[in-house]
Amino acid sequence: MPKHDTPMMDELEKGPWPSFVTDLKRQAVKNDQCWDILGQMELSFRDKMTHWKHGGIVGVFGYGGGIVGRYSDVPEQFPGVAHFHTVRLNQPSSKFYNTEMLRKVCDLWERRGSGMTNMHGSTGDLVLLGTRTDQLEPLFYELTHDLNWDLGGSGSNLRTPACCLGKARCEFACIDTQAVCHGLTMKYQDEIHRPAFPYKFKFKFSGCPNDCVAAIARSDFSLIGTWRDNIRINQAEVKKYVAGEYKNNAGGISESFGKFNIKKDVINLCPTRCMWMEGEELKIDDAECTRCMHCINAMPRALRPGLVKGASVMCGAKAPILDGAQMGTMIVPFVKVDPDTEFEEVVFYIEKIWDWWMEVGRNRERVGETMQRVGLPTFLKVMEIEPIPQHVKRPRENPYVFWAEEEVEGGWQRNVQEFRAKHKM
């Protein structure tokens, strides 16, 4: 029986879409707490303000992350959600679960929490929504001992790394995203479980520039698979596409887009205009290709990424907190992502960024904001990277050139008399 009148929440059950309100009502049959979630949300809708209070000292022993405290500010009215802490579980790489594990975690959560989950939070974790403080240690014990499952990151920690499906299912993958995601998760356990930084820090790994895990938009350090050599072209397949033997976008778009037309659908849409036809042959000036993936996505039977594979390193993406949202800036165009060297090249850049940001970053400043504050030239110097044209967003407006002392012959100490002997005032 519903404990509270929730006319506004009930509205959210109407319409064709699945509704979390229906889910909550279903779960409330098993767990009374869910009525109080609905009741408190109804009150928040009425008052047009939240009745949750976030944060606190709750956690499990030895960990400084993975659990986010949450309390109701109207606990007398809704005692079931007086405490309603969130638990973040480190999802498996690419979110491949077996059903046995999912059943086990759901059973555990029904005993130790509200039974409500969020699959998944925006960082990637499997999120368990709502439990009481006294349930945290027993939950953690069972989770780690019986299910062999660990918490993810929260707070000023390294957040749970996430990756795309990669080589497990995708022909475009230029790197083994699961290997690097798992490898670095294991390497940086301390940084995931205990705060280390001025603010949160996220890793994400995409196998190719399609960037299915949205690394470039969401992570402080993103690794996006790419290739150094040329796009592989199968000219026989190009001919079949041109002859209309394959449906446009494999039939995935409406017929109204018409038949596949290599000029309209591929060549004219290449952002750097580096493709053309010579007779029946498709040509690409690979030096100008920006690896946008458009042509490969449009003609996957004819075009494939090259064979010399690795990844680009982007740095500094974030959602709007202090300043506006920001995409990652390309810092290193190509690194090898090699499990045999324990991802040595990737680790080198990660640790360089951390060492600098821990020193220079302000409290609650994402690394992208620190980069913006000091400017890209300074950041590149710290990273020991020579600037390249691809680092330049647009030609500078400032006509002055600032030299560093080591770039000037004789530095700041040269003999002015000697100079003046040749150049009169």
Add this chain to the structure above:
Amino acid sequence: MALSKDELKAKILNKAMTAAKPQLYVKDFYECDPESGPRDIKNAANDLVKDGKMVFWSSGSTTMYAAVGRAKDEEHR
């Protein structure tokens, strides 16, 4: 010369107990020993949590440190 780990921990704990604000960012402890690197300071502060002398206070997006008893959780207010 940088302080030993125990000396550093003592200075951090003292700051956590006497600072005007009950909750401090890890960077607020950097001044405890300018010779120690940020990593050493963070490790010493995290050690104090392990020893039961400090606690983490987290908003979910940021984490701060407090001497035991100085930070109040909602349920202890």
